[in-house]
Amino acid sequence: MAGVTLDTVRKVYAGNVEAVKGVSLGIEDGSFCVLVGPSGCGKSTLLRMIAGLETISGGAIKIGDRVVNEVEPADRDIAMVFQNYALYPHMSVYDNMAYGLKNRGTPKDEIEKRVKEAARILAIEPFLDRKPRALSGGQRQRVAMGRAIVRKPQVFLFDEPLSNLDAKLRVQMRVEIKRLQRALGVTSVYVTHDQVEAMTLSDKLVVMSGGQIEQVGTPADVYRRPETRFVATFIGSPPMNILPGKVEGPGRVSVGGQMVNVTDMREGLAPGSAIEVGLRPEDVQAGTTGNSTLTMDVDFVEELGATQLFHGKVAGAEFVVQASTGQLAADTRSLTLAVDPQNVHLFDPQTTKRLGRQI
Amino acid sequence: MVENRPYRDLMAYLVLLMGVVIVAFPVYLAVLGSTFDAATISNGNMPLLPGDQAGINYSQALLSGGRLAREPVSMMMLNSFIMAMGIAIGKILISILSAFAVVYFSFPFRKTAFWIIFITLMLPVEVRIYPTYKIVADLGLLDTYAGLILPLIASATGTLLFRQFFMTIPDELLEASKIDGAGPFRFFKDTLLPLSITTIAALFVIQFIYGWNQYLWPLLITTKSSMQTIVIGIKKMITTQDALTEWQIAMTTAVLAMIPPVLVVIFMQRLFVKGLVETEK
Numbered sequence A: 001m002a003g004v005t006l007d008t009v010r011k012v013y014a015g016n017v018e019a020v021k022g023v024s025l026g027i028e029d030g031s032f033c034v035l036v037g038p039s040g041c042g043k044s045t046l047l048r049m050i051a052g053l054e055t056i057s058g059g060a061i062k063i064g065d066r067v068v069n070e071v072e073p074a075d076r077d078i079a080m081v082f083q084n085y086a087l088y089p090h091m092s093v094y095d096n097m098a099y100g101l102k103n104r105g106t107p108k109d110e111i112e113k114r115v116k117e118a119a120r121i122l123a124i125e126p127f128l129d130r131k132p133r134a135l136s137g138g139q140r141q142r143v144a145m146g147r148a149i150v151r152k153p154q155v156f157l158f159d160e161p162l163s164n165l166d167a168k169l170r171v172q173m174r175v176e177i178k179r180l181q182r183a184l185g186v187t188s189v190y191v192t193h194d195q196v197e198a199m200t201l202s203d204k205l206v207v208m209s210g211g212q213i214e215q216v217g218t219p220a221d222v223y224r225r226p227e228t229r230f231v232a233t234f235i236g237s238p239p240m241n242i243l244p245g246k247v248e249g250p251g252r253v254s255v256g257g258q259m260v261n262v263t264d265m266r267e268g269l270a271p272g273s274a275i276e277v278g279l280r281p282e283d284v285q286a287g288t289t290g291n292s293t294l295t296m297d298v299d300f301v302e303e304l305g306a307t308q309l310f311h312g313k314v315a316g317a318e319f320v321v322q323a324s325t326g327q328l329a330a331d332t333r334s335l336t337l338a339v340d341p342q343n344v345h346l347f348d349p350q351t352t353k354r355l356g357r358q359i
Numbered sequence B: 001m002v003e004n005r006p007y008r009d010l011m012a013y014l015v016l017l018m019g020v021v022i023v024a025f026p027v028y029l030a031v032l033g034s035t036f037d038a039a040t041i042s043n044g045n046m047p048l049l050p051g052d053q054a055g056i057n058y059s060q061a062l063l064s065g066g067r068l069a070r071e072p073v074s075m076m077m078l079n080s081f082i083m084a085m086g087i088a089i090g091k092i093l094i095s096i097l098s099a100f101a102v103v104y105f106s107f108p109f110r111k112t113a114f115w116i117i118f119i120t121l122m123l124p125v126e127v128r129i130y131p132t133y134k135i136v137a138d139l140g141l142l143d144t145y146a147g148l149i150l151p152l153i154a155s156a157t158g159t160l161l162f163r164q165f166f167m168t169i170p171d172e173l174l175e176a177s178k179i180d181g182a183g184p185f186r187f188f189k190d191t192l193l194p195l196s197i198t199t200i201a202a203l204f205v206i207q208f209i210y211g212w213n214q215y216l217w218p219l220l221i222t223t224k225s226s227m228q229t230i231v232i233g234i235k236k237m238i239t240t241q242d243a244l245t246e247w248q249i250a251m252t253t254a255v256l257a258m259i260p261p262v263l264v265v266i267f268m269q270r271l272f273v274k275g276l277v278e279t280e281k
């Protein structure tokens, strides 16, 4: 087993497109690291550099203690699961899984043992003789996983492996991937643009944007203490509301003239200066408790089954509140929202960085 | 069509039938001609039902040839077969390899290389016949199979066909192969080749027939009658002086000349369909 270390890794494509702009990251041995970010942020590029499918323009990538910049993909001791599975269409499921081992000169009985074992774990034993064409999307996905695990690699790499599956299967496979990774204890790097997948799978969550890392942390950390406005609005669904506000004093800001108390606020901010106030839709309570409240004009309500989303405006800015169904009347036109000081996030309007207490 | 109008169907069948008759009747005549003796054909009133001379005609053609062609048709067929096979296999080999290079390797002037291959589409043998003849003659390849085959092997069509096909194969397949430890040669052998079976079969049919039907080139470079191909043989059998032409042998030879291409189509069609069913990108 081995961890993966990235040291100011850069990727410049032909035509001077800088897809990855100096990323440094340590992925501990045996942990599950998820790279998440919007389309085009360079996460696939980063993963492909770890795999050796893309040359590295700058910096170094280490797998274990070995710098692998110049090492061929086959010799990096990694396995990759592709978004479109990339199964060999003309080979049976068995041969698909065995191919990599065959090329390495693994003895036949050892290959058979490992393929059978992987097939058992993934419940694809009945399909071993079939061609990939004769499998459903979910089954193909499992074969692709099987091809990765028979190799017993140091690192698993996944590039959006679930995005071709329907919603229900995606949830099921997500759980399975997590369970499998736990059981095998293999260091994994997983790329997705789906933040739910990212939150549920990761030990270490890496949020990327524009070829750079925005924040690294446990999913809970990233959710509770987003370091930038980008992370705040990217992680969490529906996304965090951002309101324009003003600094009133230590621990106090105002939004459209309404006072809001804040626990996590940088000291020494000049009263009167502009600030952005972030509130998650699920963190505000419709009610009048507490001494810091906001009023909201409701435009319409979205039904999600267990919860309802109230869309409207607070101090002229778009605002969404999530409430359990039945808690509020659906024809509510105006809401008073109680704000827990613990749940207020502040951001600098210029740098978009978090203005929390310095730790 | 959903409509059901008997009159229209009848019309459609009539038109189809006319087409079939126009195409098939000359062929039928040739088959017919190969079953009569010379006298029956040359008196101008050939019956529309087969005669009883088939055995004599075919054995004469196959074993000794006619007065004019001098070589047995079986020998010509062998020559034609070797040439057609050589051209078909050679073309497939060369074009699949060059397409592999053009698609999967990046080397300086790759685009240029591709365009040069592409441009040769405009230069069939007929256009470059003199220089080609000169080279083949200088190499001492006149009256050899190599001389018959090599100049016709270079194929832009094939390269283009394989290139288009390779470009539809997802890149991830190559990447998965790389991770699975397959180098370029293994990738070619284990993945590209099996996936190309249908394309190969299609190209083989086309090129075999192209090779079989070659006339001008073999005519130029073969002087020995033992090297002549069946197409040339037929031509030699039909002289301008009608009286000298052994029509029954010419017809027999024509029928014999049709058989191998038909067999190739039939045999390859099965492989073709099998390939279609078994592989999928």
Ligand SMILES: Nc1ncnc2c1ncn2[C@@H]1O[C@H](COP(=O)(O)OP(=O)(O)OP(=O)(O)O)[C@@H](O)[C@H]1O
Binding pocket: A013, A014, A017, A018, A019, A037, A038, A039, A040, A041, A042, A043, A044, A045, A046, A193
């Ligand atoms: N071969 C290439 N040549 C030039 N630019 C490229 C190439 N591949 C990717 N890029 C650019 O690099 C940037 C990052 O691409 P990448 O594929 O890593 O994005 P991503 O984060 O995986 O996005 P997605 O979620 O859509 O897959 C993009 O702006 C893309 O246009």
Ligand SMILES: [Mg+2]
Binding pocket: A043, A044, A045
């Ligand atoms: Mg991607």
